[in-house]
Amino acid sequence: MSALKVGIIGAGPSGLAMLRAFESEQKKGNPVPEIKCYEKQDNWGGMWNYTWRTGVGQYGEPLHGSMYKYLWSNGPKECLEFADYTFSEHFDQAISSYPPREVLFDYIEGRIKQSNAREYIQFNTVARWVDYLPESKQFRVVFDNLKKNETFEELFDYLVVATGHFSTPNMPYFEGIDSFPGAVMHAHDFRGADQFKDQKLLLIGSSYSAEDIGVQCYKHGSAGVTISYRSNPIGMKWPEGMEEKPLVTHFEGNEAFFKDGTSESYDAVILCTGYQHKFPFLPDNLRLKTKNCLYPDGLYKGVVSQANEQLLFLGMQDQYYTFNMFDTQAWFVRDYILDRIQLPDHAERAQDIAHWMATEAATTTGDEHIDFQTSYIRDLMRYTDYPPFNLDQVATMFKSWLKDKEDNILSYRDKVYTSVMDNTKAEKHHTSWMKELDDSLERYLGEETLADAQAPHPANA
Amino acid sequence: MSALKVGIIGAGPSGLAMLRAFESEQKKGNPVPEIKCYEKQDNWGGMWNYTWRTGVGQYGEPLHGSMYKYLWSNGPKECLEFADYTFSEHFDQAISSYPPREVLFDYIEGRIKQSNAREYIQFNTVARWVDYLPESKQFRVVFDNLKKNETFEELFDYLVVATGHFSTPNMPYFEGIDSFPGAVMHAHDFRGADQFKDQKLLLIGSSYSAEDIGVQCYKHGSAGVTISYRSNPIGMKWPEGMEEKPLVTHFEGNEAFFKDGTSESYDAVILCTGYQHKFPFLPDNLRLKTKNCLYPDGLYKGVVSQANEQLLFLGMQDQYYTFNMFDTQAWFVRDYILDRIQLPDHAERAQDIAHWMATEAATTTGDEHIDFQTSYIRDLMRYTDYPPFNLDQVATMFKSWLKDKEDNILSYRDKVYTSVMDNTKAEKHHTSWMKELDDSLERYLGEETLADAQAPHPANA
Numbered sequence: 049m050s051a052l053k054v055g056i057i058g059a060g061p062s063g064l065a066m067l068r069a070f071e072s073e074q075k076k077g078n079p080v081p082e083i084k085c086y087e088k089q090d091n092w093g094g095m096w097n098y099t100w101r102t103g104v105g106q107y108g109e110p111l112h113g114s115m116y117k118y119l120w121s122n123g124p125k126e127c128l129e130f131a132d133y134t135f136s137e138h139f140d141q142a143i144s145s146y147p148p149r150e151v152l153f154d155y156i157e158g159r160i161k162q163s164n165a166r167e168y169i170q171f172n173t174v175a176r177w178v179d180y181l182p183e184s185k186q187f188r189v190v191f192d193n194l195k196k197n198e199t200f201e202e203l204f205d206y207l208v209v210a211t212g213h214f215s216t217p218n219m220p221y222f223e224g225i226d227s228f229p230g231a232v233m234h235a236h237d238f239r240g241a242d243q244f245k246d247q248k249l250l251l252i253g254s255s256y257s258a259e260d261i262g263v264q265c266y267k268h269g270s271a272g273v274t275i276s277y278r279s280n281p282i283g284m285k286w287p288e289g290m291e292e293k294p295l296v297t298h299f300e301g302n303e304a305f306f307k308d309g310t311s312e313s314y315d316a317v318i319l320c321t322g323y324q325h326k327f328p329f330l331p332d333n334l335r336l337k338t339k340n341c342l343y344p345d346g347l348y349k350g351v352v353s354q355a356n357e358q359l360l361f362l363g364m365q366d367q368y369y370t371f372n373m374f375d376t377q378a379w380f381v382r383d384y385i386l387d388r389i390q391l392p393d394h395a396e397r398a399q400d401i402a403h404w405m406a407t408e409a410a411t412t413t414g415d416e417h418i419d420f421q422t423s424y425i426r427d428l429m430r431y432t433d434y435p436p437f438n439l440d441q442v443a444t445m446f447k448s449w450l451k452d453k454e455d456n457i458l459s460y461r462d463k464v465y466t467s468v469m470d471n472t473k474a475e476k477h478h479t480s481w482m483k484e485l486d487d488s489l490e491r492y493l494g495e496e497t498l499a500d501a502q503a504p505h506p507a508n509a
Numbered sequence: 510m511s512a513l514k515v516g517i518i519g520a521g522p523s524g525l526a527m528l529r530a531f532e533s534e535q536k537k538g539n540p541v542p543e544i545k546c547y548e549k550q551d552n553w554g555g556m557w558n559y560t561w562r563t564g565v566g567q568y569g570e571p572l573h574g575s576m577y578k579y580l581w582s583n584g585p586k587e588c589l590e591f592a593d594y595t596f597s598e599h600f601d602q603a604i605s606s607y608p609p610r611e612v613l614f615d616y617i618e619g620r621i622k623q624s625n626a627r628e629y630i631q632f633n634t635v636a637r638w639v640d641y642l643p644e645s646k647q648f649r650v651v652f653d654n655l656k657k658n659e660t661f662e663e664l665f666d667y668l669v670v671a672t673g674h675f676s677t678p679n680m681p682y683f684e685g686i687d688s689f690p691g692a693v694m695h696a697h698d699f700r701g702a703d704q705f706k707d708q709k710l711l712l713i714g715s716s717y718s719a720e721d722i723g724v725q726c727y728k729h730g731s732a733g734v735t736i737s738y739r740s741n742p743i744g745m746k747w748p749e750g751m752e753e754k755p756l757v758t759h760f761e762g763n764e765a766f767f768k769d770g771t772s773e774s775y776d777a778v779i780l781c782t783g784y785q786h787k788f789p790f791l792p793d794n795l796r797l798k799t800k801n802c803l804y805p806d807g808l809y810k811g812v813v814s815q816a817n818e819q820l821l822f823l824g825m826q827d828q829y830y831t832f833n834m835f836d837t838q839a840w841f842v843r844d845y846i847l848d849r850i851q852l853p854d855h856a857e858r859a860q861d862i863a864h865w866m867a868t869e870a871a872t873t874t875g876d877e878h879i880d881f882q883t884s885y886i887r888d889l890m891r892y893t894d895y896p897p898f899n900l901d902q903v904a905t906m907f908k909s910w911l912k913d914k915e916d917n918i919l920s921y922r923d924k925v926y927t928s929v930m931d932n933t934k935a936e937k938h939h940t941s942w943m944k945e946l947d948d949s950l951e952r953y954l955g956e957e958t959l960a961d962a963q964a965p966h967p968a969n970a
Contacts, residue, residue: 100687101680103564103572103698108677108787110565117688176789177638177651190638192789199793216569219562226561227578229703231692237564242690326569328637328653332660 052081054385055189055204057175057329059087060094060112061156061371062210062363065378067165072132073382081385084202085169086191088112092160092169094212096153102237107194109174112215114257114323117240118268118487120148122260124449126465126474127442128371131435133159136472139493144477146461148487156371175329178207180356187358189329206385209327210362213340216326219319222252224299231316235261238318241268248272248313250304252296253320254282261318263457266290267482274314276306284457325364334359340366342411342420343404348397349428350404351377352384357391360384368421368446372437376425379432389431418446438468458482513542515846516650516665518636518790520548521555521573522617522832523671523824526839528626533593534843542846545663546630547652549573553621553630555673557614563698568655570635573676575718575784578701579729579948581609583721585910587926587935588903589832592896594620597933600954605938607922609948617832636790639668641817648819650790667846670788671823674801677787680780683713685760692777696722699779702729709733709774711765713757714781715743722779724918727751728943735775737767745918786825795820801827803872803881804865809858810889811865812838813845818852821845829882829907833898837886840893850892879907899929919943 054070056063063085070080089105089112091097098115105111121128124145129135135143138158143151160166170191176199177190186203193200217234225232231243235257241264249270251258254277262273266289273290275282281292294307305311325344327335334355338344342365346354353359360381363374383389391397404424411420422443429436445465452460461481464474477484478496515531517524524546531541550566550573552558559576566572582589585606590596596604599619604612621627637651637660647664654661678695686693692704696718702725710731712719715738723734727750734751736743742753755768766772786805788796795816799805803826807815814820821842824835844850852858865885872881883904890897906926913921922942925935938945939956 098687100689100693102694104678106680106682108571108785108789110569110571190792192793197793197796197798217565219567221567226559228561229701229706231704232561232700233563239693240690243692245690324569328569331651332653332658335658337658 052206052385053186053202053204054081054083054206054208055187055202056083056085056208056210057189058094058210058212059085059089059092059169059171060210060212060363061096062212062374062378063087063094063208064092064156064160064165065371065374066208066210066362066381067168068132068160068163068375069378069382071163071165073386078386081205083168084204085165086173086175087169087171088174088194090171092166092171093153093156095214096149096156098149098153100239102233102239107172109194110216111236112212114214114236114238115149116238116261116264117242118148118264118485119260120461120481120487121146121152122256122461123368123370124445124463124465124474125152126467127369127445127449129467129469130159130371130375131437131469132375133162134467134469134472136467136470141493142472142475143493144461145463145465145474146477146481148489148492150487150489151492154489175211178330178334180331180334180358185358206358206360208360208362208381209330209336211327213325213364214323216324217319218322218324220321222296222298224301225317227301228299228317229302230314233316233318235318235320236323241265241270244316245269246271247315248274250274250276250296250312250314250317251320252276252317253322254278254280254292255320255322257320257322258282259284259457261320262290267458268485271315274304274312275320276304284454287458336361336364338364341408342366342417343401343408343424345401345405348391348401349380350424351381352391352397354394354397354401365421365424368418369425369442373421373425376428376432376434379434380428383432414450415447418443418450441468513667513846514647514663514665515542515544515667515669516648516663517544517546517669517671518650519555519671519673520546520550520553520630520632521671521673521824522557523673523835523839524548524555524669525553525617525621525626526832526835527669527671527823527842528629529593529621529624529836530839530843532624532626534847539847542666544629545665546626547634547636548630548632549635549655551632553627553632554614554617556675557610557617559610559614561700563694563700568633570655571677572697573673575675575697575699576610577699577722577725578703579609579725579946580721581922581942581948582607582613583717583922584829584831585906585924585926585935586613587928588830588906588910590928590930591620591832591836592898592930593836594623595928595930595933597928597931602954603933603936604953605922606924606926606935607938607942609950609953611948611950612953615950636672639791639795641792641795646819667819667821669821669823669842670791670797672788674786674825675784677785678780679783679785681782683757683760685762686778688762689760689778690763691775694777694779696779696781697784702726702731705777706730707732708776709735711735711737711757711773711775711778712781713737713778714783715739715741715753716781716783718781718783719743720745720918722781723751728919729946732776735765735773736781737765745915748919797822797825799825802869803827803878804862804869804885806862806866809852809862810841811885812842813852813858815855815858815862826882826885829879830886830903834882834886837889837893837895840895841889844893875911876908879904879911902929 099113172195174192176192179188187207217236258275275292278295297305303313466473560574633656635653637653640649648668678697719736736753739756758766764774927934
């Protein structure tokens, strides 16, 4: 066992879950394989690691981060809580249900800092190319130490790909967009609403990015936000100044034309048109080729590659559950590597995948999607000792969250939920979300001041 | 000979020069090796192939292009003219000395379209990883067909790297820039001045990008342009509304603080801080590791890698001469591959490189840099049948261009020069550069209208 070598690519929430899973085994005094983790960024935390840069990073690699200033969780923290490390344990006080980025980053980091996991991680290092060597049944991985501009090789018996899938923009062309005079960017490169103060914005897309960036820009003083959808509108009760329109057909100068025959001029366009699963370091026969969905084809139990049993993927699903889903996946992968879980044969695995995919295909509503992912996690948890928690209760919270958003997209973040892990009831944040313009950890954990309470909202100032 | 395989990475001006070099040999009825060329973009032309995208391209690869709308040549076209395909031959009329992008693209394309070169090029295909196989003395190159999401391997006896070096931004951090509220971008992602109309801009850098983007934004109606330099100012006679300041020390909100103790607030920051030579597809022992200079270390005659004689680099120098320099390099590489040029041994080559580097190190003025690159090209031309042209006269034009810019940074593009290739004297463009707001090929080759002649400049309107 101790001769086995495991490589983990990525030290975001999924890669860190993998390290945590092995760590929990080691703490019990059980032997674990030799583990090495490689991270392109200069710090852990994946998507939660904010950068001011856009496009490519310091060393010219495509940026991982799609994070922006003023991002607050868009789902209740009670739905993503680690089962083995609660928010109460970390903060030692009750906090609200929708914390800002820095607070969630702190929480993720808090758990992993309990161990020496950082020693296993080589930062500023990108996986450049993977070859599978059939004779030795190992992966040869070429890594690139970006800081030193040096490449090197490692051999692994198992390769865990935890590189995320909200990093590579999907950016369709619209006729005339090449001569739109204002800023044109993908949501991936959106770094905050300030730049768009007093501007009329067109957001194209109808998923979380459009919804949240739209609301953020509204909150921080944009002159107007139009969200353009391809098939179906998001359908919230938008405040005055926000609206939805059908898809853009083309642009002429700064004017956008829509499918319903209307047109309007804008100062800037943000393409909230989703992301691509991209694995440039893998030969194409090992790549996961999928659109964003709850059960990608080719992954047994959502993690073991059908192309190669030694190749594992974490967090490649579309997500309701996030951190705790990555955990249940990581625990499964750990026990599989430790030989405690035996795989059925290839055909049987294909059948299992097909069954899940058919079930997903039959879902239509948000509630059904939530139930589907709940079932998936429940299934995974049967295999491991990941601390059990009340999944039904989490599913109920998710459904309630969907309703909260429909009721009021501007105030749903003021709602509070109760942890299923330790029954802590969230505290209302001292300032309502619409009035809270400072998203720092310091401010979040501090007290409301009198000035805050009296400050008008900039959109109304 | 016919068994030899040559791989060319990149179909910009350098890669196309390589194809042209072999084509000219083929036209004489001489045998040439098997040639394959791979281009990441969906068209040829390299940097001259404009895209509206920023950051990463359609398939998530770092964008090659740093091109922007309204870019006009910043040097006389007579200094970059192909010796074997003149501007007169292409346009069949005299044109001005400083054409806009689309016109230069048309010219580049015009020459290569004379052959079947396009058949040799596989577009939307990126070089992913190169291994040198010492036993067969070949390169194994893994390519990635981006459109099909498919990888494949090819073996080559010679590998020509023509991937450019103005694509990977060098983007230093300045304290506080992470919370600057306005747009922050690298020159690489600048797509045109329109977005910055009526805005106060801070450009950091003191080379061509800062100079040209600054002047473009001034021309197209920015409210003010400050250029911040690290060591020395560019030193032009800037018009009212443009100025130079020493380096930024830090930012506080939208206020930039400079080394001279002054501070000022801005709407946007553009980092014109240069580019990195980056070769992610090469093992580090084959990479060219250099800053931007006129004679990079490790390249014999500026093209043959000292790390591996079968590895060639084109266009990796900083450039006064451009297209015709790439040509002289490509002709040299062709004749080297065709075994007409014998390399001295490694030590002698190192000595030759050291000599050139020492000579460059002793240059300080623009005129000396021009003379240096003129000597380099003269040296290369001794080896091949690339059509000889009056290099001294080109050098004189370059020096005159430097002076023109110093005299008036806003009107130097209205000057005209005479071709050393066919003695064609350039025609003045119908509209002065400062008044010409339309950079299309159609407009450029057309006649001035009465309305144009009477239109005020937007900055004065």
